[in-house]
Amino acid sequence: MVHQLMVSRRVLLCGAAGTAATLAAFPIPGRAQTALSVHADPSLKAAMQPLMNTLGAEAGTSLLLSFGDVSSATAIDGVLAHDVVIVAGAGNMARLVAQGLVERPTDLVTNGLALVVAPDRPGPDTVTRAMDLTRWVNGSHPLAVIDPERNALGEISLQALRAIGWGEGVSKRVRLAPGPGTVLDWVAHGDAALGVALANAARRDQRVRWVGEFPPDTHPPIRYQVAVRASTPVDAPARAFVHALYGETAREAFRADGLTPQVPR
Structure with missing residues (x-):
């Protein structure tokens, strides 16, 4: 389960989890x-x-x-x-x-945040408020989110998800990623059905299907x-x-x- 923690912004990791x-x-x-x-x-x-x-x-x-x-x-x-x-x-x-x-x-x-879906998985057509994300994620095909305890972008991602209706049902179907690059990798490889990633990187990544950008008022700018x-x-x-x-x-x-x-x- 993902706990909705208010994580300190003074954390170390940022972006993709790999080495430079x-x-x-x-x-x-x-x-x-x-x-x-x-x-x-x-x-x-x-x-x-x-x-x-x-x-x-x-x-x-x-x-x-x-x-x-x-x-x-x-x-x-x-x-x-x-x-x-x-x-x-x-x-x-x-x-x-x-x-x-x-x-x-x-x-x-x-930058903003965007929702992406694995290319061979069903998913929403756009990002809307009160959307039921449990329709597309489960234990085998979870929602990929940046780990807020490892990266300050994670708490912002969770804030955006809460603003569109993310709740307890979805939190049990979450896989925590060390950074936004890993979110895209997991979705592209089918290890996650949906993912929350940086908007500009998600738009460029042809391995995943773009769903839509989270409305600006759902989270502070990255x-x-x-x-x-x-x-x-x-x-x-x-x-x-x-x-x-x-x-x-x-x-x-x-x-x-x-x-x-x-x-x-």
Whole structure:
């Protein structure tokens, strides 16, 4: 059974449960600086990867981009392994702040939540209030939800489900996932009939069937925050990179991927 706990936002994991994967380094001609290491939530891959040459040029250095959850942003000894981190869920970033690993973060973009269904399973056609989710889930084909005790996005997902009528009958048919990427994997592989995932990632994932996005008033927006490593020099390329993320080129890429750019504050 899933207990409807109000979980602290200061939890560690974020996004997909797997380890980080380094994608590419983009050298800037005529520059000899050490590459700037940027670690971002996996759901930002489609928007950010094509931008790296542009953002690297604006930062004036080579970029090394990796994607993974918050736990993979730190080394075994707890030291932050990257110059810049971008995290989905303010509660997930709060853990890094509390540990003194990063400076005060700023909001970058917001995302929504969506309901998806396994391609070979019956499911609803849209997300509506008072929908009876027990029609489509059971013990063998559960509802996949992010574990609120492991990831701050889980409590937001539960809040959205409660707002559309999720109740005790459904809570007995839930499988808890360590992150939103795992939700999509389970639904795609038939290990779950339905799943609650990040909206932009769910819309792109052709392995699952999109049901619909949860109405905005059913949960707070999923806030993505960006932060530089603690004690970063004032004139460091990391700060120039973060500044570039708020430029119009990056904002257009985020909008194209279904994300809503924010004003830094």
